[in-house]
Amino acid sequence: MTVRPTLAVVGATGAVGTVMLQILSQHADIWGEIRLVASPRSAGRKLTVRGEEVEVVAVSEEAFDGVDIAMFDVPDEVAARWAPVAAAKGAIVVDNSGAFRMDPDVPLVVPEVNPHAARRRPRSIVASPNCATLSMIVAIGALHAEFGLRELIVSSYQAVSGAGRAGIETLRSQLAMVAGTELGTSPGDVRRSVGDETGPFPAPLALNVVPWVGSLREDGWSSEEMKVRDESRKILGLPGLKVTATCVRVPVVTTHSMTVHARFEDEVTVDKAREILATAPGVVLFDDPAEGEFPTPADVVGTDPTWVGRVRRSLDDTAALELFVCGDNLRKGSALNTAQIAELIASEFTA
Numbered sequence: 360m361t362v363r364p365t366l367a368v369v370g371a372t373g374a375v376g377t378v379m380l381q382i383l384s385q386h387a388d389i390w391g392e393i394r395l396v397a398s399p400r401s402a403g404r405k406l407t408v409r410g411e412e413v414e415v416v417a418v419s420e421e422a423f424d425g426v427d428i429a430m431f432d433v434p435d436e437v438a439a440r441w442a443p444v445a446a447a448k449g450a451i452v453v454d455n456s457g458a459f460r461m462d463p464d465v466p467l468v469v470p471e472v473n474p475h476a477a478r479r480r481p482r483s484i485v486a487s488p489n490c491a492t493l494s495m496i497v498a499i500g501a502l503h504a505e506f507g508l509r510e511l512i513v514s515s516y517q518a519v520s521g522a523g524r525a526g527i528e529t530l531r532s533q534l535a536m537v538a539g540t541e542l543g544t545s546p547g548d549v550r551r552s553v554g555d556e557t558g559p560f561p562a563p564l565a566l567n568v569v570p571w572v573g574s575l576r577e578d579g580w581s582s583e584e585m586k587v588r589d590e591s592r593k594i595l596g597l598p599g600l601k602v603t604a605t606c607v608r609v610p611v612v613t614t615h616s617m618t619v620h621a622r623f624e625d626e627v628t629v630d631k632a633r634e635i636l637a638t639a640p641g642v643v644l645f646d647d648p649a650e651g652e653f654p655t656p657a658d659v660v661g662t663d664p665t666w667v668g669r670v671r672r673s674l675d676d677t678a679a680l681e682l683f684v685c686g687d688n689l690r691k692g693s694a695l696n697t698a699q700i701a702e703l704i705a706s707e708f709t710a
C-alpha cells in the first residue's frame with residue numbers, strides 16, 4: 360500500500376462533492392493523488408482542489424485503477440452500480456448515498472459516535488448516514504453515553520440542498536418569483552405563481568413549509584422518516600430504540616434543524632445535559648434564550664459542528680429532554696462525515 364493513499368471523489372461536481380473539495384483543501388493534506396470522477400457529462404471539466412486544477416474523468420472501471428479510498432457522493436443507483444466495482448478493484452469505498460447503509464455487512468459510521476465500526480468492512484464499503492440523522496446524532500450519541508437513550512421523537516426542518524443542486528436551484532428561482540409581491544395571503548396564490556416549477560419537491564417551498572421528504576413507504580411514512588429511525592438504531596447499536604420522526608422541508612438553502620424529544624433510562628438534569636453537550640467533541644452548546652442565543656440555520660451554515668440550544672427538561676417527564684439542533688447538511692450532514700471516515704481509514708495505511 361502507498362504511504363499517501365490515492366483518493367477518488369466520485370460525484371465531485373455535485374452539491375456534496377463541491378463541499379467535499381473545499382474540505383479536502385482545508386484539512387491536513389494526507390492524500391497522494393486526488394482523482395475527481397463524475398458522469399460522462401462532466402468529463403473534461405476542471406475543478407480546484409488543494410489549490411490545483413484537476414480534470415474530471417467519467418466514471419469507468421479504469422477510473423478506479425490504483426485508488427486506495429473512493430468516496431461516493433452520487434445518487435443511490437449510481438453508488439449501487441459503481442461502489443462494488445471500486446471495491447473489486449481494491450479500493451475501500453466510503454459511500455454517502457443510501458445504497459448500502461442498512462446492509463448488515465456495511466458499517467454505518469459517525470466518527471464521534473462509533474468509530475470502531477469502521478474497522479469491520481467485509482464488503483470493503485463503509486456508509487455515511489443520511490443528513491437528517493447526522494444533524495442530531497453526534498449530540499444524541501453524547502447524551503446516550505451518559506444517560507442511556509430509550510426513545511426519540513423528532514421533527515426536522517430540512518434545507519433544500521438536501522435534494523442536491525436541483526433543490527437549491529428550485530428554491531432560488533421560486534424566491535425570485537415571489538420577491539416583492541403580496542403572495543402568501545390567499546389560498547393557493549403561491550402555488551399558482553410557481554406553477555409546475557416545484558423541482559424535486561411536491562409543493563412550492565417559497566413562503567411555505569412542506570411536510571414531506573423522500574418517497575412514500577408503508578402506512579404513510581416517508582423514506583426520510585424511516586432512515587432517521589433505522590440509521591439512528593444502527594449507529595447507536597440500539598436495535599429496539601423507539602424512534603418517531605416527522606420530516607419537513609423548509610425554505611432554507613443549507614443547514615437542517617431538528618426539534619428532539621429524547622427520553623432516557625432514568626431522571627436527567629438540564630445541568631448535567633448542558634455539561635455533556637458543552638464538552639462533547641463536534642458539539643457546540645449555544646443556549647441562552649434570555650440573550651436571544653439559540654442556533655438558527657442562517658448562522659450555522661458553513662460550519663462543522665452540531666449546534667444545540669433550547670435545552671429543557673420535559674415538563675411532564677423527568678427522564679426526557681427537549682432540544683433544538685442545527686447542523687450543516689452539506690458539511691457534517693454529508694461531506695465532512697464522509698471525509699472524517701476516509702481520514703480514519705487512511706490512518707490505517709500509515710499506522
Ligand SMILES: NC(=O)c1ccc[n+]([C@@H]2O[C@H](COP(=O)([O-])OP(=O)(O)OC[C@H]3O[C@@H](n4cnc5c(N)ncnc54)[C@H](OP(=O)(O)O)[C@@H]3O)[C@@H](O)[C@H]2O)c1
Pocket residue numbers: 369370371372373374375376396397398399400401402418431432433434435437455456457488489490520521522523524525688689692693
Ligand atoms: N445533499 C445532502 O445534504 C446530502 C446529505 C447526505 C447524503 N447525500 C447523498 O449524497 C449523494 C450526492 O448528493 P448531492 O446532493 O451532491 O447530489 P447532486 O448535487 O445531484 O450531485 C450528484 C453527483 O452525482 C454525479 N452523477 C450523477 N449521475 C451519475 C452517473 N450516472 N455516473 C457518475 N456520476 C453521476 C453527478 O455528476 P454530473 O455533474 O456529471 O451529473 C454529481 O457529481 C446522494 O446519494 C445523496 O443522497 C446528500
